[in-house]
Amino acid sequence: MWETGIVFQIAAEISRYNLEVLGISETHWMQVGQQRLASGDLRLYSSHEEENASHTQGVALMPSKQVRNALIGWEFYGPRIIKASFKKKKESISMNVIQCYTPNNDYNEDVKDQFYNRL
Numbered sequence: 001m002w003e004t005g006i007v008f009q010i011a012a013e014i015s016r017y018n019l020e021v022l023g024i025s026e027t028h029w030m031q032v033g034q035q036r037l038a039s040g041d042l043r044l045y046s047s048h049e050e051e052n053a054s055h056t057q058g059v060a061l062m063p064s065k066q067v068r069n070a071l072i073g074w075e076f077y078g079p080r081i082i083k084a085s086f087k088k089k090k091e092s093i094s095m096n097v098i099q100c101y102t103p104n105n106d107y108n109e110d111v112k113d114q115f116y117n118r119l
Contacts, residue, residue: 010062011041020067021084023099027058032076042068044084046076059099077118 014022027045035043047058057079063071067086074084080101087094100119103112 007037007043008039011037011039014041014062014064020064021086021097022062023097024060024062025099025101027060029058029060034074040065042071044074044082046082047079057101059101061097061099078115080115081118 010022010024013019027047029045029047032046034045037043041062043060043062045058045060059080059082061074061082061084063084063086070086070088072085072087074082076082080103081098082100083096083098085094085096098119100115103115
């Protein structure tokens with residue numbers, strides 16, 4: 001999913017299905033950041049920050065163009081958790097969206113405990 005073409009396909013699906021925010025798990029994108037695509041769409045992502053890390057465990061949020069204007073901030077909590085905060089002043093609505101990628105049963109208990117403590 002780290003290929004550029006996939007990002008544009010995802011952005012098209014957000015529009016097609018009228019989604020306001022799309023959360024994505026196991027993105028395979030590296031590091032942490034935000035990217036504005038040529039289409040105007042925004043991608044917020046979190047993964048391993050080390051350059052030689054494997055392409056695993058990443059998460060991302062892609063807000064629609066309408067919701068993007070209400071974005072007031074975002075944070076990451078390691079490669080598996082990302083949170084974005086939105087506020088619509090006109091309607092006095094505040095919302096936090098959390099996307100996470102939970103470790104499965106193959107991981108040891110310490111990894112799972114660390115994940116749930118961060119969450």
